[in-house]
Amino acid sequence: MHDEQPTAILTQGLSDLRWGVDAAAALYGIWSHDNPSDKGRVFGWNDFSKHLERRAARRSVGTPSSSDFAEAIFSAVRLLGNAAKSDAEQRHALALAITGLALPHGSKQREVEALLALPLPVASKRGLLEAAARARPRTEIDLSTP
Numbered sequence: 001m002h003d004e005q006p007t008a009i010l011t012q013g014l015s016d017l018r019w020g021v022d023a024a025a026a027l028y029g030i031w032s033h034d035n036p037s038d039k040g041r042v043f044g045w046n047d048f049s050k051h052l053e054r055r056a057a058r059r060s061v062g063t064p065s066s067s068d069f070a071e072a073i074f075s076a077v078r079l080l081g082n083a084a085k086s087d088a089e090q091r092h093a094l095a096l097a098i099t100g101l102a103l104p105h106g107s108k109q110r111e112v113e114a115l116l117a118l119p120l121p122v123a124s125k126r127g128l129l130e131a132a133a134r135a136r137p138r139t140e141i142d143l144s145t146p
Contacts, residue, residue, distance in 0.1 A: 066106030073100035
């Protein structure tokens, strides 16, 4: 599923306001297929038996690594997520960042802070804040800055 040509088309389309968010979702789908989760379910309940082991592994790594897909997504986010761009482009950057934060993305605190500083209503940034909070165990995004 991780073929070079479709991946390149999806990556090039990330900045397209018509289907860039769908391209990011497709990249996330490809990454998820290639990297199945080790989180299991036991009799309908979450399996936390390896929680401490995974937490220790995350701490020992230091700065988490980033996937190529996340880097491509955040490249488009940096291009579109500034105050000089239109509202539609800024909102597109927010939507892309939400997907990018669901992937292994290293440290993207600077990008998240830049998006939070955009002159958009706070309500439009709610999804980004949720994604940053969910990503917090994997990164050190400081949500306390204004």
